[in-house]
Amino acid sequence: xxxxxxxxxxxxxxxxxxxxxxxxxxxxxxxxxxxxxxxxxxxxxxxxxxxxxxxxxxxxxxxxxxxxxxxxxxxxxxxxxxxxxxxxxxxxxxxxxxxxxxxxxxxxxxxxxxxxxxxxxxxxxxxxxxxxxxxxxxx
Amino acid sequence: xxxxxxxxxxxxxxxxxxxxxxxxxxxxxxxxxxxxxxxxxxxxxxxxxxxxxxxxxxxxxxxxxxxxxxxxxxxxxxxxxxxxxxxxxxxxxxxxxxxxxxxxxxxx
Numbered sequence: 324x325x326x327x328x329x330x331x332x333x334x335x336x337x338x339x340x341x342x343x344x345x346x347x348x349x350x351x352x353x354x355x356x357x358x359x360x361x362x363x364x365x366x367x368x369x370x371x372x373x374x375x376x377x378x379x380x381x382x383x384x385x386x387x388x389x390x391x392x393x394x395x396x397x398x399x400x401x402x403x404x405x406x407x408x409x410x411x412x413x414x415x416x417x418x419x420x421x422x423x424x425x426x427x428x429x430x431x432x433x434x435x436x437x438x439x440x441x442x443x444x445x446x447x448x449x450x451x452x453x454x455x456x457x458x459x460x461x462x
Numbered sequence: 463x464x465x466x467x468x469x470x471x472x473x474x475x476x477x478x479x480x481x482x483x484x485x486x487x488x489x490x491x492x493x494x495x496x497x498x499x500x501x502x503x504x505x506x507x508x509x510x511x512x513x514x515x516x517x518x519x520x521x522x523x524x525x526x527x528x529x530x531x532x533x534x535x536x537x538x539x540x541x542x543x544x545x546x547x548x549x550x551x552x553x554x555x556x557x558x559x560x561x562x563x564x565x566x567x568x569x570x
Contacts, residue, residue, distance in 0.1 A: 326486055328476070328565040334486070335493040335559070341509045342497040400505025402498035403544070 343462050345402050350458035352389055353407075357414070357451030359385055364421040364444040369437060410454035417447045475564040482527050483558045487512055487520045492555045495530065495547045503543040521545065529554055 359381065366378025421443040428436055483492050490510040494501055507517050524530040529551030533544045547555065 326484060326489065328562050331484065331489055332562055332566065334490055335562075338490050338493040338509060339497045342494060342501070345505065346498070400502050400508050402494075402501045402505055404499040 342402055345400070346458055346462055348392055349402070349407075350455045350462075352392060353411070353414075353451045353455030353458065355385065355455075356389070357448035357453075357455060360418055360448030360451065361444045364447055365441070368421055368425045368440055368444070404458075407454050407458060410450050410457075414448070414450035414454065417443075417450055421447050475561050478557075478561045479565075480554055480558050480561075482523065482529070483554060485520075487516065488524060491517075491520060491524060491545075492529065492547070492551065492558070495545055496552065496555045500544050500546045503545065506545065524551070527551075 363378045363382055366374035366381075370378070421440055424443055425440045428434075428440070483489055487510060491506060494506055494509055498505075503514075503517070506521075507514065510517065512520075521530060521532065525532060528548055531546050531548050531551075533546075535542050535544060
């Protein structure tokens with residue numbers, strides 16, 4: 324099949340738009356995850372009982388949304404970049420940090436360091452937020 | 463008696479198009495990987511709308527030319543193939559796009 328220069332350029336643009344669309348969805352997931360992480364851990368570790376219930380329910384809703392979003396028509400499959408992988412791995416570590424530290428402090432019987440857990444809650448989502456923001460900027 | 467004429471030199475930029483890239487499916491693969499850095503097999507299949515076997519065939523051709531790199535990874539128990547352009551592939555695609563721009567008369 325003969326491919327004209329114009330048709331070739333059109334196809335390149337179409338494919339680039341598909342990549343952008345998929346990246347936009349992935350950056351949205353990263354941003355929402357990053358922004359939700361701090362409030363989630365605050366609710367689970369530091370807030371009153373009702374906040375823990377809300378945080379747990381919210382997180383379940385978030386996970387369902389994350390599973391459904393990439394399966395929308397036209398958004399199947401994945402695109403990635405090595406730096407995103409590194410940041411999300413770091414995000415996995417910082418995500419668990421508040422829980423691990425809070426559990427460690429509880430086991431050790433230290434109760435005066437809630438400020439440390441609060442700080443960890445604040446920074447736990449930063450790698451995901453940064454990855455999502457940077458990915459969105461590159462669109 | 464006149465001697466054989468030397469072959470005429472090609473001046474139209476279309477002669478500089480990389481034939482390996484200038485084919486419908488392979489062009490789409492190269493464009494997707496140039497824009498995405500890394501894409502999985504499924505993304506390419508859905509975006510280009512081709513069968514697994516046809517996509518594999520064209521990917522193999524690009525891999526053999528040194529344009530595409532394939533890396534297999536497991537996510538849980540599910541295998542996933544990540545495709546990316548090599549430096550050589552990225553450079554070839556850049557040159558290809560330059561030639562396309564020359565053909566349609568726009569500066570790149």
